Amino acid sequence: MTALDFHWFLPTNGDSRDIVGGGHGVPVGAAGGVRPLTIGYLGQIARSAEQLGFVGALTPAGAWCEDAWLTTAMLTEVTERLKFLVAFRPGLISPTLAAQMASTFQRLSGDRLLLNVVTGGESSEQRGYGDFLDKDARYARTGEFLGIVRALLRGETVTYEGSHLHVEGATGADLRPLVEATARWSAVLDAAASLPGARVAFLEFVAGDDPDALRRDAATLHGLLATQ
Numbered sequence: 561m562t563a564l565d566f567h568w569f570l571p572t573n574g575d576s577r578d579i580v581g582g583g584h585g586v587p588v589g590a591a592g593g594v595r596p597l598t599i600g601y602l603g604q605i606a607r608s609a610e611q612l613g614f615v616g617a618l619t620p621a622g623a624w625c626e627d628a629w630l631t632t633a634m635l636t637e638v639t640e641r642l643k644f645l646v647a648f649r650p651g652l653i654s655p656t657l658a659a660q661m662a663s664t665f666q667r668l669s670g671d672r673l674l675l676n677v678v679t680g681g682e683s684s685e686q687r688g689y690g691d692f693l694d695k696d697a698r699y700a701r702t703g704e705f706l707g708i709v710r711a712l713l714r715g716e717t718v719t720y721e722g723s724h725l726h727v728e729g730a731t732g733a734d735l736r737p738l739v740e741a742t743a744r745w746s747a748v749l750d751a752a753a754s755l756p757g758a759r760v761a762f763l764e765f766v767a768g769d770d771p772d773a774l775r776r777d778a779a780t781l782h783g784l785l786a787t788q
Contacts, residue, residue, distance in 0.1 A: 567614055568616075569617070570602065570606060570609075572625040572627075615643060616645045616672075617644055617645065618645040619632055619645065628644075628647050628648065642672070643674050646665075646673060648676070649678050649689070650677060651686075651691045652691065655730070656727060656730045659709045679695070679699050679701075680695065693724075714732060716732050
């Protein structure tokens with residue numbers, strides 16, 4: 561039997577009661593029943609998850625919540641071993657900078673970073689961030705992005721020109737003190753239960769509490785990949 565890792569959900573806006581379909585909730589700063597965000601409150605949740613044996617905690621990304629990188633970096637100081645599954649969007653950051661951020665987080669937190677690669681949710685929200693690609697193109701860009709990041713974290717020098725990304729002389733040598741601390745660099749995950757997502761992800765994860773539904777999702781993904 562395949563071992564399962566369980567992660568808690570750690571919203572960075574409110575207490576998750578306002579989250580609706582698609583993973584989005586009430587915008588940051590909106591009025592109406594959203595619990596004020598403090599490191600003290602989030603720290604209580606994170607420590608409880610840690611004490612109960614959860615491997616990590618998922619933090620979301622989007623205009624409706626606080627930045628996951630900054631929030632979880634603060635939370636590493638009030639927890640001991642809980643990993644943080646940080647949602648981030650490849651189209652909004654350069655792959656070289658992302659590799660540096662990931663390596664820095666790993667070194668300073670003691671290997672407690674996991675990455676949830678979010679290709680993008682609603683197109684309207686993506687446009688607000690300056691990203692005008694459609695979903696298929698975003699997945700293609702994510703594949704290019706992850707290829708560059710993986711090479712950099714192996715300490716390689718990368719010159720690459722693709723359909724969406726272009727870097728010249730990006731070098732893992734500049735990151736080497738950090739790369740050496742990330743030999744156990746945590747797997748990148750992709751949340752989308754889709755064929756494009758399965759193609760670019762290290763692992764696929766799903767959210768839910770119904771075992772039958774989880775089994776159906778897994779069967780669907782296996783079926784999609786088997787046809788390729």
